[in-house]
Amino acid sequence: MTINRRLFIGTLASATAALSAPMVFGQTRPRVVVVGGGAGGATVARYMAKDSDGALDITLIEPSRTYYTCFFSNLYLGGFRTYESLGHSYGKLAAEYAINVVHDMAIGVDRDAKTVTLASGSVVPYDKLVLSPGIDFVEESVPGWSVSAQNAMPHAYKGGSQTQLLQAQIAAMPEGGTFAMVAPPNPYRCPPGPYERISMVANYLKANNPTAKILVLDPKEKFSKQGLFEEGWNKHYSGMITRIGPDMGGAVIEARPDTMEIIVDGEAEKVDVCNVIPAQRAGQIATIAGVTNDGGWAPVHADSMLSKADENIYVLGDSSAQGDMPKSGFSANSQAKVAANHIRGALTGSRVFPAKYSNTCWSLIAAEDGVKVGASYEPTPEKIASVESFISQTGEDAALRKTTYEESLGWYEGITTDMFG
Amino acid sequence: MAWGFRFLLPLTMAAGFAPAAMAEILGDPARGAEVFARDCKQCHMVGEGAKNRIGPQLNGVYGRRAASVDGFTYSKSMTRMGNDGLTWTIETLDAYLENPRALVSATRMSYRGLADLQARHDLMAYLRDYSDKPQNIPEAEPTAIRSAPELPPEILSIKGDAEYGEYLSSECSTCHQKDGSDAGIPSITNWPEEDFVAAMHAYKAKLRPHPVMQMMAGRLSAEEIAALAAFYAKIGE
Numbered sequence: 001m002t003i004n005r006r007l008f009i010g011t012l013a014s015a016t017a018a019l020s021a022p023m024v025f026g027q028t029r030p031r032v033v034v035v036g037g038g039a040g041g042a043t044v045a046r047y048m049a050k051d052s053d054g055a056l057d058i059t060l061i062e063p064s065r066t067y068y069t070c071f072f073s074n075l076y077l078g079g080f081r082t083y084e085s086l087g088h089s090y091g092k093l094a095a096e097y098a099i100n101v102v103h104d105m106a107i108g109v110d111r112d113a114k115t116v117t118l119a120s121g122s123v124v125p126y127d128k129l130v131l132s133p134g135i136d137f138v139e140e141s142v143p144g145w146s147v148s149a150q151n152a153m154p155h156a157y158k159g160g161s162q163t164q165l166l167q168a169q170i171a172a173m174p175e176g177g178t179f180a181m182v183a184p185p186n187p188y189r190c191p192p193g194p195y196e197r198i199s200m201v202a203n204y205l206k207a208n209n210p211t212a213k214i215l216v217l218d219p220k221e222k223f224s225k226q227g228l229f230e231e232g233w234n235k236h237y238s239g240m241i242t243r244i245g246p247d248m249g250g251a252v253i254e255a256r257p258d259t260m261e262i263i264v265d266g267e268a269e270k271v272d273v274c275n276v277i278p279a280q281r282a283g284q285i286a287t288i289a290g291v292t293n294d295g296g297w298a299p300v301h302a303d304s305m306l307s308k309a310d311e312n313i314y315v316l317g318d319s320s321a322q323g324d325m326p327k328s329g330f331s332a333n334s335q336a337k338v339a340a341n342h343i344r345g346a347l348t349g350s351r352v353f354p355a356k357y358s359n360t361c362w363s364l365i366a367a368e369d370g371v372k373v374g375a376s377y378e379p380t381p382e383k384i385a386s387v388e389s390f391i392s393q394t395g396e397d398a399a400l401r402k403t404t405y406e407e408s409l410g411w412y413e414g415i416t417t418d419m420f421g
Numbered sequence: 422m423a424w425g426f427r428f429l430l431p432l433t434m435a436a437g438f439a440p441a442a443m444a445e446i447l448g449d450p451a452r453g454a455e456v457f458a459r460d461c462k463q464c465h466m467v468g469e470g471a472k473n474r475i476g477p478q479l480n481g482v483y484g485r486r487a488a489s490v491d492g493f494t495y496s497k498s499m500t501r502m503g504n505d506g507l508t509w510t511i512e513t514l515d516a517y518l519e520n521p522r523a524l525v526s527a528t529r530m531s532y533r534g535l536a537d538l539q540a541r542h543d544l545m546a547y548l549r550d551y552s553d554k555p556q557n558i559p560e561a562e563p564t565a566i567r568s569a570p571e572l573p574p575e576i577l578s579i580k581g582d583a584e585y586g587e588y589l590s591s592e593c594s595t596c597h598q599k600d601g602s603d604a605g606i607p608s609i610t611n612w613p614e615e616d617f618v619a620a621m622h623a624y625k626a627k628l629r630p631h632p633v634m635q636m637m638a639g640r641l642s643a644e645e646i647a648a649l650a651a652f653y654a655k656i657g658e
């Protein structure tokens with residue numbers, strides 16, 4: 001078949017051109033299917049399309065028509081962003097990048113036949129498959145809570161309507177009421193996310209319901225940017241926030257969505273809003289595809305994001321078990337570019353460059369009080385390993401914190417443009 | 422063009438050069454006064470009663486945070502660098518006077534730079550006489566500094582591989598917009614290649630203060646910086 005094509009093309013173009021890019025000129029272009037249009041999936045689809053000049057046939061499968069970012073959703077809770085400003089459409093990816101955007105849910109992967117089955121019943125064939133489905137929750141990780149209770153006790157840990165629901169519940173809290181958060185155990189998406197949320201809820205309550213209380217039940221002894229958050233909480237929200245760590249019973253709790261109670265150390269605590277962020281695992285489709293390990297995450301090769309279980313499947317973002325990178329939108333976006341370069345190389349013979357990864361996560365503690373943490377990474381044979389890192393310092397002056405916050409606005413514009421064009 | 426760029430010691434070490442041929446340069450405040458009168462005085466005042474003019478007054482400049490003189494309106498770039506923690510020391514001042522834009526990209530100081538190492542050190546010795554905090558300056562410092570060998574021309578004339586630069590730039594575009602807009606993070610498109618290279622080396626050498634950029638530039642080789650410069654120079658053309 002290759003020979004036929006070469007002969008055919010040889011009459012039109014030079015044989016060397018045909019040889020150097022044998023698949024590009026075929027009747028059917030190589031097919032890449034991307035499942036999940038979030039930080040990892042939208043970026044990988046856009047980079048493959050942008051850089052391959054139509055040589056790849058790219059399908060993006062994503063049930064939602066508008067992607068609401070989790071990043072900056074806490075700023076919405078704090079009153080610094082509108083809900084609309086978090087929404088991004090797939091219009092440009094379809095119209096300007098000629099990506100075939102299919103709004104559907106992937107429900108099956110046949111790795112031998114190399115096809116993906118959609119909820120609508122269609123079957124989509126692939127040469128390379130990219131899975132970037134984000135997270136799902138571990139059942140029963142918070143006794144008494146299940147996804148069916150998410151209206152009474154929202155997680156707001158996937159983008160979209162859950163965030164709006166949580167915001168409405170906070171706004172409806174009685175004067176002097178209690179907001180409780182059940183924080184997740186490691187590993188979970190966005191390590192500083194729950195604590196940025198606490199800061200933003202506190203910011204909202206300080207302005208609208210200043211006698212309200214915040215209770216954090218945390219199964220972890222330590223958490224990301226802890227010194228910075230605690231310094232900020234003392235400074236801005238003194239007396240409002242109580243955190244109960246594992247030593248005080250924060251790890252053994254039970255939720256009672258029907259009565260809006262949490263049982264801590266055998267005692268029932270009545271609360272007005274309860275944000276339950278359960279333990280996490282890779283998005284379900286990764287498990288269905290059979291590429292996850294016992295911990296529920298999908299191991300990948302550090303130099304390419306290729307699954308260790310299947311050489312035609314890449315796993316990006318939160319779902320992947322890659323080593324030292326935190327599960328963040330920045331990380332997913334960074335990994336997507338390495339994978340896009342690798343996939344193009346494999347399918348079109350384009351140059352493959354060495355993998356470089358990085359991450360920076362900003363958090364807002366109060367108005368114009370921004371902090372950040374970040375690191376650069378490189379692949380080793382075992383994992384993606386941290387090379388160099390930095391973190392904001394306690395005691396920084398207001399001008400630096402403001403500059404840091406302003407940078408985060410620039411980053412939000414940058415990453416969402418990088419994802420959606 | 423006048424790319425007689427002399428990198429400071431940490432810069433050249435970062436780029437992989439042995440600190441060979443180090444010389445001690447002694448600054449002479451009297452000669453520095455002449456340089457000041459010739460090159461700086463039309464914009465800056467220093468000494469008793471010095472006021473802000475086109476540029477801020479320069480009393481006590483050592484150990485002073487960049488962009489911190491009350492009542493002077495600095496450029497956005499200088500303000501940002503000051504917020505990030507840029508402080509005037511012998512190294513940072515030397516870099517700024519040699520090529521203002523290498524340290525502070527969009528500085529409003531329209532001064533093309535002072536290539537003559539000796540003249541810079543004379544000037545720094547002169548400014549030291551008006552510094553409130555000479556104790557902040559290690560003994561023998563502003564008047565004696567080791568000069569570094571120039572970056573060999575091979576490094577400065579590296580032809581950037583723009584295709585590699587495009588791949589590398591994908592890491593930058595998470596923060597820096599390719600259309601050149603600035604929503605909190607400065608634009609880096611359409612820069613002259615030599616300015617871009619100078620700015621990246623200033624982060625790599627940690628002369629510029631920003632931790633993210635120090636980390637990003639720190640792991641790029643001179644070839645990779647050239648590749649990025651070649652790519653970004655072309656964007657939007």
Ligand SMILES: Cc1cc2nc3c(=O)[nH]c(=O)nc-3n(C[C@H](O)[C@H](O)[C@H](O)COP(=O)(O)OP(=O)(O)OC[C@H]3O[C@@H](n4cnc5c(N)ncnc54)[C@H](O)[C@@H]3O)c2cc1C
Pocket residue numbers: 035036037038039040041061062063064067069070071072073074104105106107132133134135156157158189190193194197283284285316317318319327328329330331332360361362
């Ligand atoms: C409150 C909060 C704050 C955060 N703040 C930050 C921050 O400041 N900075 C940062 O970098 N990160 C932040 N994050 C983390 C960031 O949102 C995630 O790490 C990132 O979105 C992961 O990208 P992903 O591609 O793995 O998954 P996602 O972005 O979640 O995308 C997954 C997509 O896959 C789709 N999908 C799932 N299953 C299927 C299926 N079977 N078929 C088709 N489609 C499917 C989903 O609809 C979804 O759109 C935050 C997260 C939270 C919760």
